[in-house]
Amino acid sequence: MANLLVRGVDDALVQSLREQAAAHGRSAEAEHREILARALSRPRKRSFAEALMSMPNVGEDADFERVNGLDEAPRVFG
Known part of the structure; x- marks a missing residue:
């Protein structure tokens, strides 16, 4: 196993580490x-490209085409 030496750690942070260690019994x-x-x-974390690639194929492109020429937005909620 390798050794790790951390220099320049704030005294308050070291004290918090000691207190947390004591609370956990180590x-x-x-x-x-x-x-x-x-x-x-x-x-x-996955990249944006990985997230997109993981999405299932849920239909054809035509299923999601925009409807042009509407004078007003379609009524979705009644």
Whole structure:
């Protein structure tokens, strides 16, 4: 396993880490590992292109054609 050294961390942040670690019954180092693991193991967000490609094929292009020449908007809700 690799080692990680973090320099220049604010004292208040280190104190909060120690307090959170104590509340969870582990060392500050173990708490730090857990925080990193949780933060970095989240599923990555899909790109817009990936989201579009995942949409099912729900019809033909003609099903979604605009109707031109209407003088007013169609009544949708009655």
